[in-house]
Amino acid sequence: MRGNVVDLAVAVVIGAAFTNIVNAVVQGVINPLVGAFGTKDLDHYKSCLKGPCVFDDKTGTVTEGVPIMWGTVLSATLSFLITAAVVYFLMVLPMSKYLARVAARRREREGTQEVLEVSELEVLKEIRDLLSERRAAEGGPGGGTAGETGGGI
Template sequence: MSTEKRSILAGFREFLMRGNVIELAVAVVVGAAFTNIVNAVVKGVINPLVGAMGSQNLDHYQSCLTATCQKDPKTGAFSDGIYILWGSVLSSALTFLITAAVVYFLMILPMNKWKERQAARKQVDAGPLAPTEVELLTEIRDALIAQRIPAPSTPSAASGSIGTQKTHE
């Protein structure tokens, strides 16, 4: 195998092992499993509640756009004409809204609250920040300058004046 193929495969492996790709794959699998639960709730609970005004299956709600729409008496199916199946659209919209609400209230909202608590805890735990390297070097420089230049002192009565000693001859 040439080094170019190895680098391409290594790059592909690195891409797959990134956290984003793994998290996305997990989200897709969980979402697919979750879809079955939501569909069952919509078909078993929501559709009958909405359908209490008529058919319990929302897929039966439809409108005909042409005057030629007729129901076959033997099969009960509609034949001829152009139909708008607005019941199935309503069912899909309800499924979407329920899915979005469950994801938000059971996953997103608790995760955001947890992240806020973690951020607040991190700020408390951090305390005062250590001085940076530049700040430390500035303090050292200032201390060295202060040692080099003698500070002015005030003469006391017992010591006399500084720098003016009388010599006895």
């Protein structure tokens, strides 16, 4: 759970930090490229939903009609997509690769510990077998001294 919260926090911080840069790229590069097919600014792309739209040139407000400002929505969408791509490729993807490597190393260590534990178990079984052979050679379960038999084990 903590890893997901950290990932989310990093994404929010980096996204906020890159907002100004991304907005400048969209306004300075992408909008003029898209605007090459029409007006020079995406904010000027609009349609009128009801009646003819009349704009006040001084204030930029609508005096008549209902405009749909789809150029502004397109500009905001491009800003979002660029921000998301930067956050994903510069933060999320490298972090997930790093976490995958850490998990693989942990699995390797755990696998090595299992092998060691199995080996230790095998050694203990061999010791047990040797002790029981020794007891049998010395005269059965009661043979030998009390210290050698482990006190009734």
